[in-house]
Amino acid sequence: MRNILRERLEYEGFSAEAVENEAAASALCERIPFDVILSDTECKVPDAGIPFIALSADTSIDTAVKAVRNGAQDFLTKPIDMNRLLQSLHRTIDNPAP
Structure with missing residues (x-):
C-alpha cells in the first residue's frame, strides 16, 4: 500500500x-530534507523535527487525539481520501507548525 501511495x-x-x-525512515531523514512525513499511527515517526500526518484504520476519537498529542499535523483515516490527503499535505507544507 505504501508504494501505491x-x-x-x-x-x-x-x-x-x-x-x-x-529505522529505515530515520536513516532516510538523515540524508534527505523532507517537508512532511506520512506515517501509520502504529509506526513511530523519526524524531527529525519534520511535520507529520498520521494515517490510521482506527477511526476512534481517542486514536486521533493521541496522534495529535504526539505531534501529528493532521489525522486521516483509511481508506485514504486522496483529495483530503493532498489538501492536508499542502496545508502542512505551506504552514508547518512551529
Missing part, C-alpha cells in the same frame, strides 16, 4: 519515498 503522490507532483519501518 508513493506512486500516486509522485503522479500528483510530489517527490516521495516509501520505507517499511522507523
Whole structure:
C-alpha cells in the first residue's frame, strides 16, 4: 500500500519515498530534507523535527487525539481520501507548525 501511495503522490507532483519501518525512515531523514512525513499511527515517526500526518484504520476519537498529542499535523483515516490527503499535505507544507 505504501508504494501505491508513493506512486500516486509522485503522479500528483510530489517527490516521495516509501520505507517499511522507523529505522529505515530515520536513516532516510538523515540524508534527505523532507517537508512532511506520512506515517501509520502504529509506526513511530523519526524524531527529525519534520511535520507529520498520521494515517490510521482506527477511526476512534481517542486514536486521533493521541496522534495529535504526539505531534501529528493532521489525522486521516483509511481508506485514504486522496483529495483530503493532498489538501492536508499542502496545508502542512505551506504552514508547518512551529
